Amino acid sequence: MPRPLIDLLWRDAPGAPSGGRRGPRPKHSVGEVVDRAVSLADDLGLAGLTVRGLADSLGMTTMSVYTHVGSRDDLLVLMADSAHAQMASTPSSGADWRDRVRTVAEDNLTLLRRHPWLLDVHDPRTALGPGTIAKYDHELHAFDGTAVDDVARDAALSFVLDFVRAAAPRIVRMPDDTVFGEVWEQSAGSLARYLGEDFPLARRVGGAAGEAMGTPYDARRAWEFGLDRVISGLADLDR
Structure with missing residues (x-):
């Protein structure tokens, strides 16, 4: 039994x-x-x-x-x-809370790169385990020195980790940027011919972004942009 x-x-x-x-x-x-x-x-x-x-x-x-x-x-x-329990956690004592939050996000992305299958585990009972509780306790300290109460501290951490889980599959499971670049290079001419003058905004923005990135999609750039927005969205924690 x-x-x-x-x-x-x-x-x-x-x-x-x-x-x-x-x-x-x-x-x-x-x-x-x-x-x-x-x-x-x-x-x-x-x-x-x-x-x-x-x-x-x-x-x-x-x-x-x-x-x-x-x-x-x-x-x-x-x-x-x-x-x-075995997750490597970067020490962040003395850092600004924004830097600590960024470190929490990056450490969790590293964890998901090492164990991509974690993205498919959604059982709430994981919250009962000693490894998960130790991880939670460590990450809550990212918000030390801010004005948040305990309930808001928990919600702020959930906000960060939800972003990580939403953005991580693009980095963890999608082909690398060289593959995207090769696909774009092979298909751009035919795509332009099919589009003609349709969808001018998509063509203008997509063209500018593709030229800047050298690929139709850059998962790391999207991660950095999104994480910056997450941290900006938490700016009122200082109030």
Whole structure:
């Protein structure tokens, strides 16, 4: 019988219940199962991560995996919390709050680049885990020295992280800028012929942007522009 998810998340905390398992010591710990699942998801994505494949990679039966982690949904929560616990957080003491917010966003983008599958984990139970709570506590300090109350501090952090999750797929999952540039170079002449004199504003703005960027889309430039707007939108935190 697997332990409840909350006990699995806090399995390393002092006084955490062991689950009352009897018999021989299991071949792998919960942590080892979760670590292997994270590695497989990094390589294959969540679509390629199956409990059977995980079991095979560990030399276990599928049922043995379920006795460790309860269910695939529980496994995803454990994986997300593990990734959050191992997230590299840039020290930001002494910096202006705007710089700290930018650092929080960049650190989260780095996390999603390392573990793109996190973009597909939406289970609210991840908030229960020690890794996620430690991450949350660290990131809340970005707003130290501002006039926000606790409720607004939480909302401000959510605003920043929502931007990250919305913008990150373009950077994490889309082809790099050289691919966009090649597509544009190959297709620009034919596109101009098809458009003719239609959509003059799109042609003017698109042409100016494409010339400035050397590509029809620059994910990093879009990220910088959007993050600047997010920080500008939080400017009243100083009041």
